[in-house]
Amino acid sequence: MLSVGILGVIVMYSGFLYLFFSGRSTAALPWFFLISPWLCIYFGLSQTQQVATLYWLKNKFSFSRK
Numbered sequence: 346m347l348s349v350g351i352l353g354v355i356v357m358y359s360g361f362l363y364l365f366f367s368g369r370s371t372a373a374l375p376w377f378f379l380i381s382p383w384l385c386i387y388f389g390l391s392q393t394q395q396v397a398t399l400y401w402l403k404n405k406f407s408f409s410r411k
Contacts, residue, residue, distance in 0.1 A: 347389025353382030 357379060364371050387395060 346385050350382045350385030350389055
């Protein structure tokens with residue numbers, strides 16, 4: 346899954362950037378098209394790495410009030 350996700354990121358994002366910089370419309374691309382390879386990468390990680398990733402995301406996007 347990890348290698349499929351990495352390859353997916355390379356292929357999908359290079360295609361997206363090609364369309365974007367060539368002036369063609371990217372409006373037809375659904376949002377999950379660009380997120381799906383990241384899910385493959387996440388599920389390709391070990392369970393310890395998945396937990397560490399979730400912990401990192403929680404800390405990254407939590408806004409603590411002081």
